[in-house]
Amino acid sequence: MATPYDVVLYGATGFTGRQTAHYFAAHAPAGLRWAVAGRNRAKLDRLLEGLAGDPGCIVADSGDPASVDAMCAQARVLLTTAGPFAKYGDPVVDACVRHKTHYVDITGETPWVRRVIDRHHGQASADGTRIVPLCGFDSIPSDLGTLMVVESLRERGTATKSVSASFKAKGGLNGGTMDSAIALGDSGDAAQLGDTLLLNPPTHQSREERKRSRDRRTVDYDATRGVWLAPFFMAPVNTRVVRRSNALFAQRGEGYGPAFAYTEAMEMRSKAKAWGLTLGMGAFEKAIGSKLGRRVLARVAPDPGEGPSEAVMDGGFFRVRLVGEGEDGQRVLGVMQADGDPGNRVTVKCLCESALALATQLDDLPGGPDRGGVLTPAFALGLPLLDRLRAAGFEARVEPLG
Ligand SMILES: NC(=O)c1ccc[n+]([C@@H]2O[C@H](COP(=O)([O-])OP(=O)(O)OC[C@H]3O[C@@H](n4cnc5c(N)ncnc54)[C@H](OP(=O)(O)O)[C@@H]3O)[C@@H](O)[C@H]2O)c1
Structure with missing residues (x-):
């Protein structure tokens, strides 16, 4: 079934999240369907007021896994800045694996990433879903x-x-x-x-x-x-x-x-x-x-x-x-x-370009469209991301x- 959005930006009302939304407003290619998402409708509305383009809007609270599940089902690529990831990340990454939605984040919490690998690498590999944490200045x-x-x-x-x-x-x-x-x-x-x-x-x-x-x-x-x-x-x-x-x-x-x-x-x-x-x-x-x-x-x-x-x-x-x-x-x-x-301008550029690589040039990425797993930026996105x-x-x- 076709998903309504190419990319959904979760945590879009946070400090880095707001910058990702503005980056997409300025740099998303014409025709890309994207949406901002977060837990607070009023904050999302305020963000949308200052945003160019016509992004969609989704309310989802990581404390309400059903809302997160519904959000991930609507996206081909989910980008998230809702951290600490060990606190808010599990329902998001779990739903992405369930719905075969590619995923990027900016966590630096490697113990949490280890648990995500243990839980999901096998299934995501089998399904060709790219789960790619650590797409900020680290690493x-x-x-x-x-x-x-x-x-x-x-x-x-x-x-x-x-x-x-x-x-x-x-x-x-x-x-x-x-x-x-x-x-x-x-x-x-x-x-x-x-x-x-x-x-x-x-x-x-x-x-x-x-x-x-x-x-x-x-x-x-x-x-x-x-x-x-x-x-x-x-x-x-x-x-x-x-x-x-x-x-x-x-x-x-x-x-x-x-x-x-x-x-x-x-x-x-x-x-x-x-x-x-x-x-x-x-x-x-x-x-x-x-x-x-x-x-x-x-x-x-x-x-x-x-x-x-x-x-x-x-x-x-x-x-x-x-x-x-x-x-x-x-x-x-x-x-x-x-x-x-590095923690903002560089991180936002790295994260958004990673999501755009997944959304617009999956066939060009290392391993072609079928590569999946809980992966690193180099293995999942490689030299095409460097070019971007x-x-x-x-x-x-x-x-x-x-
Ligand atoms: N890799 C890097 O180089 C790098 C650089 C910068 C940041 N980071 C990481 O990115 C994360 C975010 O940083 P930040 O500075 O943007 O932090 P922040 O401003 O505190 O943003 C946190 C976001 O999480 C959301 N959130 C909190 N509880 C939630 C819940 N129950 N459900 C859904 N969303 C929830 C917040 O929503 P509200 O707006 O509604 O409060 C906000 O959008 C941190 O983990 C940080 O370590 C990494």
Whole structure:
């Protein structure tokens, strides 16, 4: 049966949700049928008043699974920003799998993603339904940046031995993001963040794989990039996603390399700053792990529904540099960068372009229209998504390194 909407934007009244609605109003191709959705009719009406185009409107509360089920039945692609996902995400993803509705979100809650994989990967694979969490700043630049480097080395005749990614970023903090981090601590899920292979299938959980998948805990100087490298606070999310991508490709005989290793870091200009960041990150992890710490964080962070000013969001940027080394010793440098606050402008672009790729070019995506499962951005959307992001203003290139 034909569904009334190509894409439904759920959580559209939230801080990032409102931005996704405006992105669709500005960038959805002519003829695309889309709708905004959320739990509060009055808020949705207010959103619609300021929106160009003629989107539909659906009321669905994640506490009322029947309403969520009815919403998902009406969509070919469901995009959701209603988080914390461990709180509001289950009925949405469950209904999408039931109705074979493709799904994208911007969660960074990997323990929740692990549960979604365990519950739905088999059925979604069998049905050809693409369930693609983690389509925001975490983890699209890491995942597509790595894919881009691996493909470049492949074109140069070699499998990839390692990719070392390093980030520079400027932006603000959303109340919803802090709320999700606090929820991870409250639920006890945060304990799983240290599992470096958390998202890998059982076929890729070997001792060797674990040995080459360590989290960075210290600081060192990187002569190739001329910067100090410190632990990156999103690495415990992004590295698990990139490793799952490699494992999913490897299951089809298209793995990145037999001993592929991926690491991630933050670029700092001085050793002192790099150590300052490392200590700050340790303090944040401690705070998330304690009830009192979470109470303090909730008090100082913006409330859910709030986020940075327009000026902060417009003035932000990110850059990731990825040093790739081939099995044969060749080295390349991948660079991906874009203007705008990573947690908002970049996230919204990544998420919306992911949904548009599913809605408008399913046949061009890796594996063709039948690929399904609980997948990563690289395995589900791959280089066609990278092309879309380039057209939307991302810079992404790979060059040889001497
Ligand atoms: N991956 C990334 O890089 C990235 C970047 C930014 C954000 N995020 C994540 O995205 C999520 C949203 O962030 P945000 O800043 O947009 O947060 P937010 O402004 O608090 O938005 C949360 C949304 O969830 C909705 N919601 C709450 N309870 C609901 C329920 N029972 N049923 C249906 N919807 C419900 C809210 O609806 P109301 O409007 O009615 O309150 C709102 O639309 C968070 O989990 C955050 O961590 C990820």
